Amino acid sequence: MSQKKKKWGDRKDGVWLKDLPPLNRIMPGIMPNRADNEAYISVDIDLRPLDAYLAKKNEGRAEDKYTYFHVISAAIAKAFVLRPRMNRFIVNNRVYQRKNITVAFVVKKKFDDRSEEGLAFLEYDPGETLDSYHGKIMDVIHQTRKDGAQDTSSGAMDIITRLPQWLINTIIRTVLWLDKHGWAPDALIGSDPNHAAIFLTNLGSIGLEGGYHHLVNWGTNSCFIVLGKKYMKMEYDRDGNGDLHEVIPLGITLDERIADGYYYSGTVALVKELLAHPEHLDLPADAPVEYAIKR
Numbered sequence: 001m002s003q004k005k006k007k008w009g010d011r012k013d014g015v016w017l018k019d020l021p022p023l024n025r026i027m028p029g030i031m032p033n034r035a036d037n038e039a040y041i042s043v044d045i046d047l048r049p050l051d052a053y054l055a056k057k058n059e060g061r062a063e064d065k066y067t068y069f070h071v072i073s074a075a076i077a078k079a080f081v082l083r084p085r086m087n088r089f090i091v092n093n094r095v096y097q098r099k100n101i102t103v104a105f106v107v108k109k110k111f112d113d114r115s116e117e118g119l120a121f122l123e124y125d126p127g128e129t130l131d132s133y134h135g136k137i138m139d140v141i142h143q144t145r146k147d148g149a150q151d152t153s154s155g156a157m158d159i160i161t162r163l164p165q166w167l168i169n170t171i172i173r174t175v176l177w178l179d180k181h182g183w184a185p186d187a188l189i190g191s192d193p194n195h196a197a198i199f200l201t202n203l204g205s206i207g208l209e210g211g212y213h214h215l216v217n218w219g220t221n222s223c224f225i226v227l228g229k230k231y232m233k234m235e236y237d238r239d240g241n242g243d244l245h246e247v248i249p250l251g252i253t254l255d256e257r258i259a260d261g262y263y264y265s266g267t268v269a270l271v272k273e274l275l276a277h278p279e280h281l282d283l284p285a286d287a288p289v290e291y292a293i294k295r
Helices: 022-030 048-057 068-082 130-144 152-160 165-180 261-276 278-282
Strands: 014-016 038-046 088-091 094-098 101-108 117-124 198-202 223-227 231-236 242-255
Touching (some): 048 068, 068 130, 068 223, 068 242
Antiparallel strands (some): 014 094, 223 242
16 A cells, blocks of 8 residues: 655554544544444345355365455455545554555464464455455465464464563563554564454354454454354345345444444445455455445
8 A cells, every 4th residue: 555654643554643523533532442432233245146256266276265254355355445444443542544454364273172373464455356365365374374383473472471470461561552652563463463454253164153253452453353154044125025045144343433334334335245246356456346335
């Protein structure tokens, strides 16, 4: 994304927005904690267009196949490109425009109770297509699942937790203060999903239902999305005709201070349009898409 010259009050990961309406400037001071300002949205995604699209994308492919997760997360990231107010965060009572769109998720190294988890953290570019994004995801997954491979944040935590508890507490307080001012080193937060624009978890891949997940006050993440297990849903039109089909539930938790409900509604409408016509994802992410809010 285009980089503006850094001004006083900016962070390395965000530009301080000083020309907001009075309410948006004052609200972070009145309600300073992200976890106290959550807006939750539940959306069901019709899988029929995705099934047809994935069948074509995976034709002749034996490994590293495209999945629902790849397509859905790409659609959400594209929505952040086209609707930039989604890519804001609030820290230290200030509203920032994030400089890059970043996507993070947890990678289970093996589907086993004793298996460790790794952190996947990648950047989504304005010119990204689903193919280039898929390549990034597969690269980071393969790297994370290598024996002994460790992301920067996990590596730093592993070192810190070997120290005496009193020293751990001191380091945590120091890092919290540094992060509040945007000075926390990348060695500690470089791959921390709580510093990503979009934090996703795919509970459906481990057989769990979808639902709500809270935000946290640490870091800068303003959008947490849960993909649940697919299920059969009956939907009715205005004439009462039923339509039974498979859906994937999305649970979207947002910081309500960074945008208003109408803006969120437009973003959800865009995501649903992209997933109803996933061929949009074959074009660069900044390619415009027509959509409408259904009332």
